[in-house]
Amino acid sequence: MKIAVCVSHVPDTAAKINIGSDGKALDPNGVTFIVNPYDEFAVEETLKTKEKFGGETVAISLGSDANKETLRKVLAMGIDNAVLLKDDSYRDSFSVAKALAEEIKTQNAELVFFGKQSVDFDNSVVGQLTAEILGYNCISVVVSFLLEGNKITCEREIEGGKEIVETTLPALITAQKGLNEPRYASLKGIMAAKKKEILEKQPAALNNSVEIISMKKPAPKQAGKILGTDATAVPELVRLLREEAKVI
């Protein structure tokens, strides 16, 4: 079985975000980029599934040359092959999904893993969109995954619990934290990843339907009052919550 995993290259969650001079995009200066945290769970599940059932794995990433760093990292974790869909320009979720779907079709992968969302634009939709374009069954925000023959059973995180969801291959699964513990790359893996070729392709250009008008930082919050340093401040705190904020 061929298994594909789609990965994105995103600013570190510890990064401060600054807006570029055009007022529409991130200023990448001084920002460290990492493998999208949710994609690490997707990569781990891809590797576990291959270990169980055999087959071949491929990682696909859409973006600039910088994404090669993320692809090298997942190759080092044990993914067999990597494809970079090279495009520096802004793409909305649909346009990203369209390009990924094309490549998944070319790769003939019948099982696909995604992270549940990229921690940059936080749309949490590219997985579902890609599945719809491919006509694959899709389960999102998955915290457990079981494949038996053609049948898939997942637990999906919802408000206050989990849904048990069933479907069949071909399928696309989006991973939530808790699905597994992503492995660290071994030294051998890191050395092997350096030698591997990353296949570069040019995805077809597409019109976006989501136009960014402006990007800005949220208004800074006024720092509030420090009411004291011990329990004597508690009655005043509770009074303010009740009378000023009216939240309790």
Next chain:
Amino acid sequence: MADKILVFIEQRNGKIKKSSLEAVKTASDIAQKLSGSVEAISIGNEIENLENVGGFGAGKVTHYKNADLENYSPSGYADIISNYSTENNIDLFFFAASSMGKDLAPRVAIKTDSGLAMDCILLNCESNEIIATRPIYAGKALIDVKLTSPKKVFVLRPNVFNSGTPTDKKAEVSVVNVDSPNLSVKVVDIKKSEGKIDVAEADIIVSGGRGMKGPEHFKLVEDLAQVLGAASGASRAVVDAGWRPHSEQVGQTGKTVSPNLYVALGISGAIQHLAGMRSSKYIVAINKDKDAPIFQVADYGIAGDVFEIVPAMIEEIKKIKS
């Protein structure tokens, strides 16, 4: 342009979710500006009080009924909504960004050729054009977007838009029995977390961080949560340390929340945590370190020992509530 707006009404156990009513009210405000109309769709088996969506501004609501659709089926639900849209010439779709809405909206967007704005926190309508504001990088930045496609899907973050006070108006309810729904992906069961309020839906959240010093002290977090009728949350540090489950994590790789009140106990305020909770309406911080970044976003703070202050808070709140 008289736009037709369709709002998806989410039900769980036959009860309408509050976030869907927020979506109806918001859609109805937008419809007024566009001289459009609002109708609603709901999918499930028995659904209580559907006519009440009228009070929030929907003229009619269609209930697609089938016992197999009582629980969510992504394939079944998406097919029904897109078929409805074709038959009724829908221009705009509104969903709540709940776990169901976030899963379903992109599927409907593809099937109906619509542009998609996820997790909106503000909608402005200027000269017949809707500008959506949405957080990115977990709220470290905001973008204003415009959808250029003829059909558009807006997905609204729960607990941000006000559902207002409903009027007495009732919506006209019609029931359509669904013959053979597409169940290629289907929820077969739901496991509930016992008696706990989820951070994603709570009006008040009490969260604990590393300052709680160990998993055994989270009883204190839960006790304060209980007297406040709140959900308990946690910082990434304590989730990664295995003290608390991931479902409680607030922050960039956990949940982004905006409750009416967020109480941070022993949380210093790492940038990824602040991103996930800074849009809370009121923030209280209790932390020993008066220079902790959490105090920069807190409305009220006490720079002291959580183990002394939290028990006093529990007593004081019990006193005023009795």
